[in-house]
Amino acid sequence: MAADRMTIGRRDHLLNAVASLLVPAASLLSAPLLARALGPTARGEFTVEQSLILTASSLFGLGISDIVATRWQAFSARHRLRLAYLNVGSALVFSGAGLVYLASAVSPSVLVMGLCLIAGGVFAAALAERGIALSRDDLRGVAAEKLLVVTSRLALTVMAFAFGVLDLTVALVTLVLPQCVGLAYLRVRRWQAQKAASFRPCTAGLGGRLDWWTVLGGSGGVLLVNGIPLVALAAIGPTEVGYFSVCILIAEVFTLVAKPFRDATFTSPYASDWSKLRRLTWSTLAVLVGIGLLASAVMWFAVPLVFGSDFVPAVPAAYVMIIAGVLKGWGYQLNGALTVKGDHRVRAVSTYSAVVVNVLLLFLFAAGGAAGAALACTLAYAVMAGWSAVSLFVSSPKKPEDTTP
Structure with a gap:
């Protein structure tokens, strides 16, 4: 019954690259609408609820997605069912625990709590379904699902804003509903592939074991x-988190700028040549610093212009977060270079060290509100980028691993 797996062409890679870039870009486009419609306090609550959904679904979901992407076709039906229970069950447990914490902090409505709980399971299932699609080389399906989700989410947000109904509950619906559609799309493609027997068991990838340092590095990034x-909700309250959400978006811009450089890291010209990889990494920092200087010149009027006059108090924090964005973007590139070198442990340790520093400093700088939170993030990203840079350039400046088969 087994047949050849799906063929991946250049168009599939291009489509996936475009879709991957559109995901954060669409978030940046919808953010001003959410900020203007919700205001600082409700925007802060939405940021926390979105954070809960993404953390609960990704903490184990990313590792499980890696497992199924490489070994799904070799698993028995019982083992597949066990993985599904672990994936969705862990997301629901984390979501439930987070909602208990959220209820004590901001008292969300029952409907909002129900949406968050459902979203945790749906997002986790979608992560696993993408891994299953990749196990049969269905990169086109994964890219199409990303485009479907991101365009429908942006369209729903724009329509809700235009009709004046974009409140906290509707904002969550615009987050969850498109992902439900994307999950259904991937499930239909899997059913069609199984019916046509258009794939064979996967034999490439990680083999019989999973590199848990890689998984830990990914989960550290999630946290x-x-x-x-x-954590910021407990430290500075929902209104200041609303201002801080602007800072998070600013940092995301720098990650978006660094993404093409990081993607290039895994291609053969750089992955097999240490001197080229080193130049690429330093070039990334130079570009990020240049973007940071440009942002510094316009931030004082860009924040109220884009997000509304209610977010003027976020301007000082936004200036601090420019530095954090540069460090975050460079750390993103450095972690890619460490992965190419095979230093997965360093990546995991650097990200978890940054998490610990960030949590501690959030409470230490809580009196500073959003600006204090931005300073905590800046120092945490400095720890991550500094640790990774020392490991990459000083401690063991060896050549990247030869990944050529």
Whole structure:
């Protein structure tokens, strides 16, 4: 019954690259609409709820997605069912625990809590479904799902804003509903592939074991990016988190700028040549610093212009977060270079060290509100980038691993 796996062409890679870039770009486009419609306090609550959903679904979901992407076709039906229970079950447990914490902090409505709980399971299932699609080389399906989700989410947000109904509950619906559609799309493609027997068992990839340092590095990144607003809620309150959400978006811009450089890191010209990889990494920093200087010149009027006059108090924090954005973007590139070198342990340790520093400093600088939170993030990203840079350039400046088969 087994047949050849799907063929991946250049168009598939291009489509996936475009879709991957559109995901954060669409978030940046919808953020001003959410800020203007919700105001600082409700925007802060939405940021925390979104953080809860993404953290709960990704903490184990990313590792499980890696597992199924490389070994799904070799698993028995019982083992597949066990993985599904672990994936969705862990997300629901984390979501439930987070909602208990959230209820004590901001008292969300029952409907909002229900949406968050459902979203945790749906997002986790979608992560696993993408891994299953990749196990049969269905890169086109994964890219199409990303485009479907991101365009429908942006369209729903724009329509809700235009009709004046974009409140906290509707904002969560615009987050969850498109992902439900994307999950259904991937499930239909899997059913069609199984019906046509158009794939064979996967034999490439990680083999019989999973590199848990890689998984830990990914989960550390999840906590550092998505988990911090949960801690910030306890430290500075929902209104200041609303101002801080502007800072998070600013840092995301720098990650978006660094993404093409990081993607290039894994291509053969750089992955096999240490001197080229080193130049690429330093070039990334130079570009990020240049973007940071440009941002510094316009930030004082850009924040109220884009997000509304209610967010003027976020301007000082935004200036601090420019430095954090540069460090975050460079750390993103450095972690890619460490992965190419095979230093997965360093990546995991650097990200978890940054998480610990960030959490501690959030409470230490709580009196500073959003600006204090931005300073905590800046120092945490400095720890991550500094640790990674020392390991890459000083401690063991060896050549990248030869990944050519």
